[in-house]
Amino acid sequence: MKKLARHILSATLFCGLVCAGAAQANQTQWQKHHPRREEVNKRLAHQNKRIDQEERSGKISQAEARKLHREDQNIRQQERDMAKLDHGHITKPEQKVLNQEENQVSQQIRNGS
Secondary structure, three states: HHHHHHHHHHHHHHHHHHHHHHHHHHHHHHHHHHHHHHHHHHHHHHHHHHHHHHHOOOOHHHHHHHHHHHHHHHHHHHHHHHHHOOOOOOOHHHHHHHHHHHHHHHHHHOOOO
16 A cells, blocks of 8 residues: 555656756746847847848948947847846847847848948
8 A cells, every 4th residue: 555655655756857948948938038038139130131131142241240240239128138137038128129229230120331
């Protein structure tokens, strides 16, 4: 009887650990795809494509493109740092700050840096 109880306890603990691991993995997946983070990151990706396009067309120099890419990388790092402080997502005020910074870079792209 004790052996059966030990097996049941072991199985229960194992199931608990598996479920906890799955819940943690699911939470991490959600954090990566938080809507505000996705919006900021999609916009950064689009801006990077625009920078490359403007450089290829000769509207901005290689040095200007490098500067703009660096600014986008800094915004991306800020986004990561903000998310790290808030369990994988960013707040609306943080998103607003990031969007304003993206607007400035977008304006520079439009004006040829």
